[in-house]
Amino acid sequence: MGSRGRGRGGGLSFTHEQLQSFGINRGENTATTLAPPPLFPKLEAKPLPLNCDAATDYMVIVKDQFIEYLHESPAYVKPNTRTDGIERYSDKYKQLALDAKRGKVLDCVWGNMPAELRPQANRVRITARKRKLDDANVLSKKLQTLEKKETLDENDETAENKDENTVKKENENEDDEELEDEEEQEYEIDEGTDYANNYFDNGEDYDEEDDNLDDGPVY
Amino acid sequence: MSHQLGRVVSEILHQYFGEIVQKVGHDLFIYGSKPIPMIVKTTGLPRKQVVESLRSLVKFDLASFEPSFNEVVADYKLNPDNVLLLIRYPRYLLQIKTKFGSEAEILVEELLQQASCTASVLLVTVAAKYKDDKEKNITLVKLRDIFISIATARYIQQAPVADKSEVPSLEPVATIVPDIDIRQLAQAMATDTLADVNDNIYWKVNFDRFHQDFRDDIMVKAITRRIDENAGELMHLLLQQMYLTSAEWAAESNPTPALDLRDAVHRTDRPDCDRKLLQQYMDHYLRVLEENGAGFVVRVGEAGGGQYVVRGRHAATQLLLAALDHTVTERLGSKAARIFRLIRTKKYIEEDDIQKHAMLPNKECKELTYKLLEEHFISIQPMRKAASSGAMAKAVYLYHIKLHDVAQSLREMCYRALHNTLRRGQHTRAAHARLLDKQRRVRSIVHSMRVRGEPQQHIDDHTRAAHARLLDKQRRVRSIVHSMRVRGEPQQHIDDHTRAAHARLLDKQRRVRSIVHSMRVRGEPQQHIDDVEETLTPPELSTLKDVEARLKQLSAAQLALDKNLFILNWYFMYPH
Numbered sequence: 005m006g007s008r009g010r011g012r013g014g015g016l017s018f019t020h021e022q023l024q025s026f027g028i029n030r031g032e033n034t035a036t037t038l039a040p041p042p043l044f045p046k047l048e049a050k051p052l053p054l055n056c057d058a059a060t061d062y063m064v065i066v067k068d069q070f071i072e073y074l075h076e077s078p079a080y081v082k083p084n085t086r087t088d089g090i091e092r093y094s095d096k097y098k099q100l101a102l103d104a105k106r107g108k109v110l111d112c113v114w115g116n117m118p119a120e121l122r123p124q125a126n127r128v129r130i131t132a133r134k135r136k137l138d139d140a141n142v143l144s145k146k147l148q149t150l151e152k153k154e155t156l157d158e159n160d161e162t163a164e165n166k167d168e169n170t171v172k173k174e175n176e177n178e179d180d181e182e183l184e185d186e187e188e189q190e191y192e193i194d195e196g197t198d199y200a201n202n203y204f205d206n207g208e209d210y211d212e213e214d215d216n217l218d219d220g221p222v223y
Numbered sequence: 224m225s226h227q228l229g230r231v232v233s234e235i236l237h238q239y240f241g242e243i244v245q246k247v248g249h250d251l252f253i254y255g256s257k258p259i260p261m262i263v264k265t266t267g268l269p270r271k272q273v274v275e276s277l278r279s280l281v282k283f284d285l286a287s288f289e290p291s292f293n294e295v296v297a298d299y300k301l302n303p304d305n306v307l308l309l310i311r312y313p314r315y316l317l318q319i320k321t322k323f324g325s326e327a328e329i330l331v332e333e334l335l336q337q338a339s340c341t342a343s344v345l346l347v348t349v350a351a352k353y354k355d356d357k358e359k360n361i362t363l364v365k366l367r368d369i370f371i372s373i374a375t376a377r378y379i380q381q382a383p384v385a386d387k388s389e390v391p392s393l394e395p396v397a398t399i400v401p402d403i404d405i406r407q408l409a410q411a412m413a414t415d416t417l418a419d420v421n422d423n424i425y426w427k428v429n430f431d432r433f434h435q436d437f438r439d440d441i442m443v444k445a446i447t448r449r450i451d452e453n454a455g456e457l458m459h460l461l462l463q464q465m466y467l468t469s470a471e472w473a474a475e476s477n478p479t480p481a482l483d484l485r486d487a488v489h490r491t492d493r494p495d496c497d498r499k500l501l502q503q504y505m506d507h508y509l510r511v512l513e514e515n516g517a518g519f520v521v522r523v524g525e526a527g528g529g530q531y532v533v534r535g536r537h538a539a540t541q542l543l544l545a546a547l548d549h550t551v552t553e554r555l556g557s558k559a560a561r562i563f564r565l566i567r568t569k570k571y572i573e574e575d576d577i578q579k580h581a582m583l584p585n586k587e588c589k590e591l592t593y594k595l596l597e598e599h600f601i602s603i604q605p606m607r608k609a610a611s612s613g614a615m616a617k618a619v620y621l622y623h624i625k626l627h628d629v630a631q632s633l634r635e636m637c638y639r640a641l642h643n644t645l646r647r648g649q650h651t652r653a654a655h656a657r658l659l660d661k662q663r664r665v666r667s668i669v670h671s672m673r674v675r676g677e678p679q680q681h682i683d684d685h686t687r688a689a690h691a692r693l694l695d696k697q698r699r700v701r702s703i704v705h706s707m708r709v710r711g712e713p714q715q716h717i718d719d720h721t722r723a724a725h726a727r728l729l730d731k732q733r734r735v736r737s738i739v740h741s742m743r744v745r746g747e748p749q750q751h752i753d754d755v756e757e758t759l760t761p762p763e764l765s766t767l768k769d770v771e772a773r774l775k776q777l778s779a780a781q782l783a784l785d786k787n788l789f790i791l792n793w794y795f796m797y798p799h
Contacts, residue, residue: 049553054779063313064778066332070312073336074239079279081243081272110275112282113339113425116382118297119389120259121278 078108227638229253232306234645239309240279243268247276251286251301258296283309283338284427290390297390308430310641310785315433319378322436326361326369329353331378334428339382342370342403343422347412363412367403374400377432382425435471437789442538446516450508453501454516457508460487461520465533474536474797480527481509517541539794543630546790550633551600558583559591563624566601571621592622599632600624627799634791641784644777651729651774729770 054060074080114122229252237245246266251257254265259277263270277299280286285305288297312335320328333349334340346366353361373379380398385391401424411420439462447455464483465476488501501508509531512520519538524530544567552560562581566572569580578588595601606619 049556052553054776054783056775056779059317060779060782061775063317063782064775066313066316067310067778067782070332070336071239075241077336078275079244079282080241081275081279082241083243084269084272110278110282111337112278113382115387116339116385116391116393116425117278117281118288118391120296121274121281 078110225635225638227635227642228303231638231642231645232301232303234642234649235306235309236285238645238649240276243272244276244279247273248280248285248301248306251280251299252303256289256298256300258291258298262299285309288390289392290388295389307785307788310781311430311789313782314437314785315428315430318433318436319373323369323373323378325359326365327373327378329361330366330370330373331428334379334426339425339427341422341425342401343408343411343420345426346370346403347408350412363405363409367405367408370403371400374398374426377429379426380429380432382427431471434789434793438535438793441542441790442519445538445542446512446519449516450511453497454508454512456491456501457484457488457505457512458516458519460484460491461531461533463487472535472796474534476533476535478523478530478532481506481529481531482527484509484531485528536797539790539797540626542790543626543633543794546787547600547629547633550636551595554598555591555594558587559595562588562591563595563600566622567624571604571623573619573621577622596622600629602628630791630794634788634795637784637788637791641781641788644780644784648774648777729774 109123229249232252233245233249236248240248246268247262250262250266254261259270259273262268262273262277266273268276277286280299280301281288283305284302286299286301288299290296291298315335316328316332319331329349330345333345333352337345346363350361350363350366353359370379377398381396383393383395385393407420410416439459442462443455443459446458461479461484464479464487465473468477468479485502485505488498488505491498491501509520509522509529513522513531517538518541519534521532521534522529523532548560548564551563558581562577562583565577565581569576572580574589574592577592578585581588583591592601596603601622602625604621604623606621608618
């Protein structure tokens with residue numbers, strides 16, 4: 005009941021006196037229309053005639069010519085033809101007409117355009133994305149080094165058999181290290197939450213800092 | 224960046240560059256600046272088409288780009304102002320034609336079509352185009368001279384130069400009037416080796432220079448209408464003096480001494496002004512210009528026989544006010560215009576005082592005032608009284624005009640009207656795509672028959688058979704229109720329907736003309752030409768005439784609206 009004491013009734017927001025000052029008399033306040041305004045409202049006054057002199061005629065002609073030129077040029081981008089699956093006799097002619105226009109590329113100053121708009125943009129992209137391994141030379145080199153390694157390993161195999169025990173030990177050591185690593189990782193994960201940390205301060209370290217300061221001069 | 228502007232820009236793009244460029248342009252207008260993948264995503268168009276549209280937009284300087292954060296990809300941005308300039312192209316051509324003759328017009332037209340072009344390519348293509356035209360007698364030497372003179376007068380300028388990066392940044396360069404080697408060009412033209420000519424300076428049309436001309440014309444014309452031809456000439460000379468001493472669009476020019484002006488009057492050779500009279504009474508004319516010239520010119524000092532300043536900003540405001548007065552008169556009638564002018568002269572005025580001063584009946588006056596308020600021509604400013612008794616006297620409502628806001632709303636109106644006229648013209652083309660297509664097919668059949676050298680009789684038979692169906696359709700449309708008119712449907716609908724039939728007719732007329740032309744060129748007997756021309760029947764011809772008149776009216780309306788927009792933009796050019 006926020007409106008109590010201010011204005012009467014829910015519908016009107018003005019008093020009669022206020023309405024009268026706006027020029028609305030008693031009974032003239034027509035009900036609000038709920039229909040949307042017409043799409044083409046009636047013109048109240050006929051618009052003035054346009055002046056049609058030779059200059060206007062000239063400009064109209066020039067404008068049409070310019071638009072026609074643009075429509076014939078590749079600047080006018082044509083939509084892809086959509087087929088509805090029905091073959092028509094005219095399809096051939098349509099295709100011919102389209103092909104004649106489609107081949108052309110807009111004649112631009114390509115240096116002033118971003119690279120992605122230039123006609124050879126696709127080629128540029130491919131070279132930019134080239135992977136190292138695709139190059140035959142690099143690939144063969146890599147294979148060669150791998151081969152060499154393999155032959156070296158084969159040579160070492162006899163030696164390896166002799167030192168089997170040491171190797172085993174080494175393996176065991178490595179295993180141990182791996183285990184430790186895993187444990188460490190788990191520990192770190194546990195540390196992830198704040199609750200795992202011990203923030204309790206029993207006050208023992210309270211005076212330690214001062215003592216440290218006294219220990220030696222600060223440079 | 225208003226909604227109406229977006230609609231106009233999109234409609235213009237549709238008319239000039241087709242549906243797909245329109246989609247891309249509208250997308251850019253809504254989102255500001257974005258890279259290609261984003262445009263592809265929101266428009267749903269294939270990447271290739273988006274790239275093609277962007278090429279068109281960038282070429283004609285309707286969109287700009289700048290490198291986005293990863294340097295290889297560009298962000299594109301639409302320039303709506305440049306799109307609106309497309310409507311003004313005919314006016315540029317008319318201007319250059321009246322100033323420099325038809326050769327200059329041909330050069331500028333070619334340059335507008337190419338957007339930017341090297342001097343050698345431009346000259347050679349134009350010369351090649353008109354090589355066989357004996358009437359115009361265009362030679363390379365003549366073209367070169369005109370090119371240099373319009374470059375000197377800054378109607379064309381050097382296009383910005385790009386650096387060699389993935390996304391080039393365009394740096395504007397100072398225009399240097401070039402030396403063009405005619406012999407080399409003539410050789411290149413004769414041997415068709417234009418590509419070998421080493422010319423990498425690109426040129427484009429300098430729109431701003433044309434706009435200065437338009438502004439001068441408007442000011443001179445305004446003074447001529449207000450005072451007389453001699454005063455107009457004086458205004459013209461003052462503007463010329465202004466160019467010598469101050470920036471082109473300066474709000475107020477540097478002072479020009481009357482002595483300089485007197486010298487200029489001695490030198491003037493304009494046919495439409497009485498030089499003797501102007502010389503004799505120059506001081507009087509200056510006085511009248513100052514007192515009665517809408518404040519375009521003011522006297523600021525006495526040195527050198529009086530110093531005068533041209534006030535461009537004030538002139539723009541005055542012209543805007545005149546345009547506003549007209550708009551109010553045409554929209555709401557002369558009584559509303561009276562109230563509008565009253566509020567303007569009183570600056571801030573109470574409602575009761577409007578009634579007193581406008582001398583209108585109480586109720587009518589209030590109605591008109593509220594209507595003006597509703598259409599955003601005037602604004603209201605409540606003034607609260609601090610402490611007073613009684614509910615009524617609590618606030619005073621002052622009516623006033625916020626010129627900047629009103630100018631904005633007038634511009635919106637212009638955009639909306641422009642959009643409507645464009646839309647109207649577009650309707651014909653869109654609604655009857657199928658008929659147009661049919662027409663094209665007829666043409667291709669005729670063409671292929673002609674190539675195969677079949678007798679003319681067969682060709683005519685084919686065209687007639689194809690046209691019989693079209694004629695039938697035309698008849699049906701007309702009967703629908705008739706019945707609609709009888710039923711008293713609004714003119715709007717009838718117009719739409721009549722125009723529906725016209726797209727095809729217009730196209731047909733063009734085709735027939737081109738066929739006739741080609742036949743004439745090939746020297747075919749008159750008999751055949753007549754036969755083809757007869758495919759356009761008398762009723763079709765009469766409808767055609769009707770439609771052409773209407774389309775011309777729409778185009779003329781667009782040009783007139785553009786003139787209005789020019790004044791508005793001139794007003795907005797100065798900070799307020």
